Amino acid sequence: xxxxxxxxxxxxxxxxxxxxxxxxxxxxxxxxxxxxxxxxxxxxxxxxxxxxxxxxxxxxxxxxxxxxxxxxxxxxxxxxxxxxxxxxxxxxxxxxxxxxxxxxxxxxxxxxx
Amino acid sequence: xxxxxxxxxxxxxxxxxxxxxxxxxxxxxxxxxxxxxxxxxxxxxxxxxxxxxxxxxxxxxxxxxxxxxxxxxxxxxxxxxxxxxxxxxxxxxxxxxxxxxxxxxxxxxxxxx
Numbered sequence: 213x214x215x216x217x218x219x220x221x222x223x224x225x226x227x228x229x230x231x232x233x234x235x236x237x238x239x240x241x242x243x244x245x246x247x248x249x250x251x252x253x254x255x256x257x258x259x260x261x262x263x264x265x266x267x268x269x270x271x272x273x274x275x276x277x278x279x280x281x282x283x284x285x286x287x288x289x290x291x292x293x294x295x296x297x298x299x300x301x302x303x304x305x306x307x308x309x310x311x312x313x314x315x316x317x318x319x320x321x322x323x324x325x
Numbered sequence: 326x327x328x329x330x331x332x333x334x335x336x337x338x339x340x341x342x343x344x345x346x347x348x349x350x351x352x353x354x355x356x357x358x359x360x361x362x363x364x365x366x367x368x369x370x371x372x373x374x375x376x377x378x379x380x381x382x383x384x385x386x387x388x389x390x391x392x393x394x395x396x397x398x399x400x401x402x403x404x405x406x407x408x409x410x411x412x413x414x415x416x417x418x419x420x421x422x423x424x425x426x427x428x429x430x431x432x433x434x435x436x437x438x
Binding site: 216218243245247252253254255256257260267268303305307312313314315316317318319 | 329357359361366367368369370371374414416418420422423424425426427428429430431
Protein backbone atom coordinates (compact mmCIF):
# COMPACT_ATOMS: atom_id res chain seq x y z
CA UNK A 213 0.00 0.00 0.00
CA UNK A 214 1.56 3.30 -1.04
CA UNK A 215 -0.93 5.66 0.61
CA UNK A 216 -0.28 8.21 3.34
CA UNK A 217 0.44 6.61 6.71
CA UNK A 218 0.32 8.15 10.17
CA UNK A 219 1.57 6.91 13.52
CA UNK A 220 0.38 6.44 16.12
CA UNK A 221 -3.30 6.07 15.30
CA UNK A 222 -4.32 6.94 18.83
CA UNK A 223 -2.56 8.81 21.61
CA UNK A 224 -3.80 9.44 25.12
CA UNK A 225 -1.73 11.77 27.22
CA UNK A 226 -1.96 13.81 30.38
CA UNK A 227 -2.16 17.57 30.27
CA UNK A 228 1.28 19.13 30.22
CA UNK A 229 3.01 16.24 28.46
CA UNK A 230 4.67 16.51 25.05
CA UNK A 231 3.52 14.36 22.12
CA UNK A 232 4.93 13.73 18.66
CA UNK A 233 3.12 12.37 15.62
CA UNK A 234 4.63 11.06 12.41
CA UNK A 235 3.37 11.19 8.84
CA UNK A 236 4.78 9.31 5.86
CA UNK A 237 3.45 10.79 2.63
CA UNK A 238 3.05 9.15 -0.77
CA UNK A 239 6.64 8.79 -1.93
CA UNK A 240 6.63 11.01 -5.01
CA UNK A 241 4.57 13.80 -3.43
CA UNK A 242 6.55 16.96 -2.73
CA UNK A 243 3.84 18.74 -0.72
CA UNK A 244 2.79 17.75 2.78
CA UNK A 245 0.02 19.27 4.87
CA UNK A 246 -1.16 18.99 8.48
CA UNK A 247 -4.79 19.58 9.38
CA UNK A 248 -6.72 19.32 12.64
CA UNK A 249 -10.30 18.14 12.90
CA UNK A 250 -12.54 18.53 15.91
CA UNK A 251 -15.92 16.92 16.45
CA UNK A 252 -18.60 18.15 14.07
CA UNK A 253 -16.20 20.28 12.03
CA UNK A 254 -14.28 19.87 8.84
CA UNK A 255 -10.48 19.63 8.85
CA UNK A 256 -8.68 22.94 9.46
CA UNK A 257 -5.31 23.76 7.90
CA UNK A 258 -2.36 23.92 10.27
CA UNK A 259 0.80 24.00 8.16
CA UNK A 260 2.31 23.06 4.81
CA UNK A 261 5.68 21.91 3.50
CA UNK A 262 7.04 21.94 0.01
CA UNK A 263 9.87 19.44 0.09
CA UNK A 264 11.70 20.23 3.35
CA UNK A 265 10.66 23.89 3.57
CA UNK A 266 7.78 24.88 5.84
CA UNK A 267 6.14 27.59 3.75
CA UNK A 268 2.98 28.48 5.62
CA UNK A 269 1.60 28.17 9.14
CA UNK A 270 -1.94 28.87 10.30
CA UNK A 271 -2.61 31.17 13.24
CA UNK A 272 -4.13 28.04 14.80
CA UNK A 273 -0.57 26.75 15.20
CA UNK A 274 0.47 28.21 18.53
CA UNK A 275 4.10 28.31 19.64
CA UNK A 276 3.55 25.00 21.45
CA UNK A 277 3.26 23.32 18.06
CA UNK A 278 6.23 22.59 15.83
CA UNK A 279 6.46 20.63 12.61
CA UNK A 280 9.42 19.39 10.64
CA UNK A 281 10.02 17.57 7.40
CA UNK A 282 13.70 16.64 7.30
CA UNK A 283 15.01 15.80 3.83
CA UNK A 284 11.55 16.34 2.37
CA UNK A 285 10.38 12.87 3.28
CA UNK A 286 8.37 12.05 6.43
CA UNK A 287 7.10 14.78 8.72
CA UNK A 288 6.66 15.10 12.47
CA UNK A 289 4.25 17.29 14.39
CA UNK A 290 5.14 17.94 18.02
CA UNK A 291 2.85 19.49 20.62
CA UNK A 292 4.53 20.67 23.80
CA UNK A 293 2.76 21.12 27.13
CA UNK A 294 -0.49 19.66 25.82
CA UNK A 295 -3.80 21.19 26.85
CA UNK A 296 -7.27 19.63 26.85
CA UNK A 297 -8.18 21.89 23.94
CA UNK A 298 -5.56 20.09 21.83
CA UNK A 299 -7.74 16.97 21.80
CA UNK A 300 -8.60 16.39 18.15
CA UNK A 301 -7.88 14.27 15.10
CA UNK A 302 -4.62 15.32 13.46
CA UNK A 303 -4.61 14.60 9.74
CA UNK A 304 -1.72 14.56 7.33
CA UNK A 305 -2.14 14.90 3.57
CA UNK A 306 0.21 14.94 0.62
CA UNK A 307 0.01 16.06 -2.99
CA UNK A 308 2.01 16.72 -6.12
CA UNK A 309 2.68 20.41 -6.48
CA UNK A 310 0.95 20.63 -9.83
CA UNK A 311 -2.28 19.08 -8.57
CA UNK A 312 -4.89 20.32 -6.15
CA UNK A 313 -6.04 16.92 -4.93
CA UNK A 314 -4.63 16.06 -1.53
CA UNK A 315 -4.53 12.51 -0.26
CA UNK A 316 -5.10 12.04 3.43
CA UNK A 317 -3.77 9.57 5.94
CA UNK A 318 -5.98 7.87 8.54
CA UNK A 319 -5.17 10.47 11.19
CA UNK A 320 -3.89 10.41 14.76
CA UNK A 321 -6.56 10.85 17.40
CA UNK A 322 -5.18 12.76 20.39
CA UNK A 323 -6.94 12.72 23.74
CA UNK A 324 -5.56 14.98 26.45
CA UNK A 325 -6.77 14.09 29.94
CA UNK B 326 -15.57 33.32 9.45
CA UNK B 327 -16.80 30.19 7.70
CA UNK B 328 -15.69 30.55 4.08
CA UNK B 329 -17.16 27.19 3.04
CA UNK B 330 -20.54 26.14 4.40
CA UNK B 331 -22.53 22.96 4.25
CA UNK B 332 -25.84 23.90 5.77
CA UNK B 333 -27.30 20.41 6.03
CA UNK B 334 -25.68 18.41 8.84
CA UNK B 335 -27.43 15.26 7.70
CA UNK B 336 -29.33 13.77 4.77
CA UNK B 337 -31.25 10.51 4.48
CA UNK B 338 -31.95 8.97 1.06
CA UNK B 339 -33.48 5.72 -0.08
CA UNK B 340 -31.24 3.26 -1.89
CA UNK B 341 -31.42 3.71 -5.65
CA UNK B 342 -32.57 7.33 -5.47
CA UNK B 343 -30.51 10.47 -6.08
CA UNK B 344 -28.51 12.06 -3.25
CA UNK B 345 -27.84 15.79 -3.56
CA UNK B 346 -25.35 17.41 -1.22
CA UNK B 347 -24.94 21.17 -1.25
CA UNK B 348 -22.11 23.56 -0.46
CA UNK B 349 -21.79 27.35 -0.47
CA UNK B 350 -18.65 29.47 -0.39
CA UNK B 351 -18.01 33.13 0.19
CA UNK B 352 -14.45 33.71 -1.03
CA UNK B 353 -14.46 34.59 -4.72
CA UNK B 354 -10.72 33.84 -4.89
CA UNK B 355 -11.41 30.10 -4.69
CA UNK B 356 -10.95 28.52 -8.12
CA UNK B 357 -10.92 24.80 -7.41
CA UNK B 358 -13.40 22.72 -5.47
CA UNK B 359 -13.26 19.17 -4.16
CA UNK B 360 -15.50 16.65 -2.47
CA UNK B 361 -14.18 14.19 0.07
CA UNK B 362 -15.89 11.24 1.69
CA UNK B 363 -15.07 10.14 5.20
CA UNK B 364 -15.85 6.91 7.00
CA UNK B 365 -15.49 6.68 10.81
CA UNK B 366 -11.90 6.22 12.03
CA UNK B 367 -10.49 6.91 8.55
CA UNK B 368 -9.07 9.97 6.87
CA UNK B 369 -11.02 11.79 4.15
CA UNK B 370 -10.94 10.10 0.75
CA UNK B 371 -10.87 12.23 -2.40
CA UNK B 372 -14.01 11.75 -4.48
CA UNK B 373 -14.31 14.29 -7.29
CA UNK B 374 -13.23 17.83 -8.09
CA UNK B 375 -14.05 20.73 -10.39
CA UNK B 376 -12.17 23.74 -11.65
CA UNK B 377 -13.86 27.12 -11.79
CA UNK B 378 -13.54 27.11 -15.58
CA UNK B 379 -16.12 24.32 -15.72
CA UNK B 380 -19.67 24.07 -14.49
CA UNK B 381 -19.95 20.30 -14.38
CA UNK B 382 -17.70 17.30 -13.86
CA UNK B 383 -18.84 13.70 -13.94
CA UNK B 384 -17.20 10.49 -12.72
CA UNK B 385 -19.36 7.40 -12.78
CA UNK B 386 -22.22 7.80 -10.33
CA UNK B 387 -20.85 11.12 -9.06
CA UNK B 388 -21.41 14.52 -10.66
CA UNK B 389 -20.37 17.87 -9.27
CA UNK B 390 -22.06 21.07 -10.44
CA UNK B 391 -20.60 24.54 -9.92
CA UNK B 392 -22.59 27.78 -10.07
CA UNK B 393 -20.00 30.53 -9.78
CA UNK B 394 -22.45 33.42 -9.79
CA UNK B 395 -24.25 31.90 -6.80
CA UNK B 396 -21.02 30.65 -5.21
CA UNK B 397 -22.68 27.28 -4.87
CA UNK B 398 -21.72 23.73 -5.70
CA UNK B 399 -23.51 20.44 -5.37
CA UNK B 400 -22.65 16.77 -5.49
CA UNK B 401 -25.11 14.37 -7.08
CA UNK B 402 -24.89 10.64 -6.46
CA UNK B 403 -27.02 8.47 -8.73
CA UNK B 404 -28.04 5.82 -7.92
CA UNK B 405 -27.32 5.94 -4.21
CA UNK B 406 -25.94 2.76 -2.65
CA UNK B 407 -25.64 1.67 1.00
CA UNK B 408 -21.84 1.96 0.77
CA UNK B 409 -22.26 5.68 0.08
CA UNK B 410 -23.30 6.21 3.70
CA UNK B 411 -20.54 8.45 5.09
CA UNK B 412 -19.75 12.07 5.94
CA UNK B 413 -19.15 14.21 2.86
CA UNK B 414 -16.95 17.29 2.99
CA UNK B 415 -16.84 20.05 0.45
CA UNK B 416 -13.49 21.84 0.16
CA UNK B 417 -12.21 24.84 -1.75
CA UNK B 418 -8.78 26.16 -2.64
CA UNK B 419 -6.97 28.64 -4.82
CA UNK B 420 -4.48 27.26 -7.30
CA UNK B 421 -0.93 28.48 -6.69
CA UNK B 422 0.75 29.13 -3.37
CA UNK B 423 -0.01 26.74 -0.56
CA UNK B 424 -3.17 25.36 -2.20
CA UNK B 425 -4.45 24.66 1.30
CA UNK B 426 -7.95 23.26 1.47
CA UNK B 427 -10.75 25.10 3.27
CA UNK B 428 -13.42 22.62 4.33
CA UNK B 429 -17.10 22.84 5.11
CA UNK B 430 -18.51 21.27 8.26
CA UNK B 431 -19.63 18.13 6.47
CA UNK B 432 -22.94 16.41 5.72
CA UNK B 433 -23.70 12.95 7.06
CA UNK B 434 -25.37 10.94 4.30
CA UNK B 435 -27.37 7.85 5.22
CA UNK B 436 -28.62 5.55 2.50
CA UNK B 437 -31.58 3.47 3.63
CA UNK B 438 -32.25 0.06 2.04
